[in-house]
Amino acid sequence: MKKNDLKLMACLPIAAILVGCGRTTIDPNEYVEVKYDGMDTVARAYVEIDYEKMVTDNLKAFGIKSKKDDHAIERAAGKLEKYLSGELDKTSELSNGDEIVFEWNDDDVDKLEKKYKIKLKISDKNITVKDLEEPKKFDPFDYLEVSYTGVGPDGQIQLDYSDLPVDYVSFYADPSYGLSNGDKVKVTFGYSEDSAKEECFSQGYLPESFEKEYTVEGLQQYASKISEIDKKSYDKMDKYAQDRFMEDVEDNWEKKELKDLELLGVNLYIPKEENYSMKNALCYVYKVTTTLKGEEKKEEEPTTEAPTTTAEATTEAPTTTAEEKKEEGTTTAKADEKKEDATEATAEKKEDKKEEAKKGEKVYYYFAYYQNVLTPGDPDKEYDAQSYNEPSYSNFFGVSGDAFSIDDVLYVGYENLDDLYKAVEDKFYYECKKETNIKKN
Numbered sequence: 001m002k003k004n005d006l007k008l009m010a011c012l013p014i015a016a017i018l019v020g021c022g023r024t025t026i027d028p029n030e031y032v033e034v035k036y037d038g039m040d041t042v043a044r045a046y047v048e049i050d051y052e053k054m055v056t057d058n059l060k061a062f063g064i065k066s067k068k069d070d071h072a073i074e075r076a077a078g079k080l081e082k083y084l085s086g087e088l089d090k091t092s093e094l095s096n097g098d099e100i101v102f103e104w105n106d107d108d109v110d111k112l113e114k115k116y117k118i119k120l121k122i123s124d125k126n127i128t129v130k131d132l133e134e135p136k137k138f139d140p141f142d143y144l145e146v147s148y149t150g151v152g153p154d155g156q157i158q159l160d161y162s163d164l165p166v167d168y169v170s171f172y173a174d175p176s177y178g179l180s181n182g183d184k185v186k187v188t189f190g191y192s193e194d195s196a197k198e199e200c201f202s203q204g205y206l207p208e209s210f211e212k213e214y215t216v217e218g219l220q221q222y223a224s225k226i227s228e229i230d231k232k233s234y235d236k237m238d239k240y241a242q243d244r245f246m247e248d249v250e251d252n253w254e255k256k257e258l259k260d261l262e263l264l265g266v267n268l269y270i271p272k273e274e275n276y277s278m279k280n281a282l283c284y285v286y287k288v289t290t291t292l293k294g295e296e297k298k299e300e301e302p303t304t305e306a307p308t309t310t311a312e313a314t315t316e317a318p319t320t321t322a323e324e325k326k327e328e329g330t331t332t333a334k335a336d337e338k339k340e341d342a343t344e345a346t347a348e349k350k351e352d353k354k355e356e357a358k359k360g361e362k363v364y365y366y367f368a369y370y371q372n373v374l375t376p377g378d379p380d381k382e383y384d385a386q387s388y389n390e391p392s393y394s395n396f397f398g399v400s401g402d403a404f405s406i407d408d409v410l411y412v413g414y415e416n417l418d419d420l421y422k423a424v425e426d427k428f429y430y431e432c433k434k435e436t437n438i439k440k441n
Helices: 002-011 051-056 068-083 109-115 192-201 229-250 293-298 322-358 417-427
Strands: 016-020 024-026 031-036 042-049 085-088 099-105 119-121 125-127 137-138 145-151 156-160 172-176 175-180 184-189 206-209 211-215 220-224 254-273 282-290 361-375 385-389 403-404 409-412 434-435
Touching: 031 099, 042 085, 051 068, 068 109, 099 361, 109 119, 156 172, 206 434, 211 322, 229 254, 229 282, 229 361, 229 385, 254 417, 282 409, 282 417, 361 417
Parallel strands: 024 119, 137 206
Antiparallel strands: 016 024, 031 042, 085 099, 099 125, 145 156, 156 175, 172 184, 184 211, 220 361, 254 282, 254 434, 282 361, 361 385, 403 409
């Protein structure tokens, strides 16, 4: 080969070699560039082919005289793009060190070679993935705070992730409502694992977990058994009811006095059918012992009895005949019998006085009930329920409702437990099953 020929070849681009008949060989792989989006392990690859440069590097082969002929260059590049294309065999979830291949479609290459003085050297291009950025690994659940609100079985889960280091990715809970203590809730990071991973990678992070199970706890529940009500809450509601009762005693009791107020126990009512307004009702039942004012003083006054004299107790016997002695013995026996009868009469009078004292007392039954009682109790509340209810009555045109009167003395409550139970049950709109810790008399 002549020296002039060597100089000419040295001036040609590497991708183009002049071949016989004036044709230029072009290696399209020299104009292929693979680019990446995303981080290591989840990167995506795409290809850019610089058709315009392929033309400008070989103007003569494409019949173009000057680089300033933009129209001609654009037209030739368009022909190359139309008849020469290809694709990568893998474009997603790429990691550093992966081997991918760009494969050409050379079905229409002959059309280009007929039109232009070029020879296209078509071969697949092997590419090694590299220089992908390493993401920062993190556990998204380290940034999640889970809490529960409402009352079981209607509790809800609350998810707070305001400190999460990535944006546009959320947590989802299933189920998120209708919760009770002990229920299992599945919390997932992202709408799907792929979408969450992709979004995190775009921000330089790699989530290490995408799902976690939580157990619902700490919710207040509607009590379904007396045993579920903790003692502090039980005693607090008892005290609240008794305090209200004592307020009524101080403000309204004019004709009677309180001798004793005894808690007999409670009845827990649970509707047989589920409803939204009433979940339970806890009724406290009390035995109330009263006396009329001034009655006790009368009972304590001693009674005065005339002393029995000897003259009244015995009879003189002037005769001493046998018949008279017999009569005297009979008289003595009668006197002894009278004395015994007098002693029995005195004892009976004492018993009568006791009975009269008893008549000065009045025993009746009082109630107060709480609706929708919650457990565990809240120490900051006066009572652990939705509402508190006392007996209701009217005293305008005779006494009606949860009260009665005797000799113009008003008693709020009922004279016996059966009437009290029936009255309480009639206050509920729903048929209920009842649990009690009240002992039967």
